[in-house]
Amino acid sequence: MSGTFDDGATAVPTYRDGAIRYVGSRERGDVFVTTHPDGERLTSERSLKIVRHSPSGFAVGYRGSGPAQLALAILLDYTDNAALAREHYQTFTDEVVNQLEYGDDGTWTITEADIEQVLPNDIAPTP
Numbered sequence: 001m002s003g004t005f006d007d008g009a010t011a012v013p014t015y016r017d018g019a020i021r022y023v024g025s026r027e028r029g030d031v032f033v034t035t036h037p038d039g040e041r042l043t044s045e046r047s048l049k050i051v052r053h054s055p056s057g058f059a060v061g062y063r064g065s066g067p068a069q070l071a072l073a074i075l076l077d078y079t080d081n082a083a084l085a086r087e088h089y090q091t092f093t094d095e096v097v098n099q100l101e102y103g104d105d106g107t108w109t110i111t112e113a114d115i116e117q118v119l120p121n122d123i124a125p126t127p
Helices: 063-079 082-095 110-114
Strands: 021-029 032-036 107-111
Touching: 021 063, 063 082, 063 110, 082 110, 107 110
Parallel strands: none
Antiparallel strands: 021 032, 021 107
């Protein structure tokens, strides 16, 4: 997603209608993530400017650098807030991304509810 970093204390979800989803799949050994409902490809470019865990790409399902980079990229995309993403991505990695498994269709999904469970209750999306 494009946008500027907002290091304030408020999370700013980039989607308002429906459940936000991140759907991952493997293609030739690499993990690709698509945002829904927009259908845009999530890349690691912005997150690598904050913390450089895995320049080689995303991963899921284990404790490591690929899942940490993915967690940071998702929180950064979802909140558009570098400080907030940096503060909470390790918890998101441990509680969500490390636990992901590919389904029978070869994909995994992260919902808005999965993301919201790691963000502080006192951080409300701005209208």
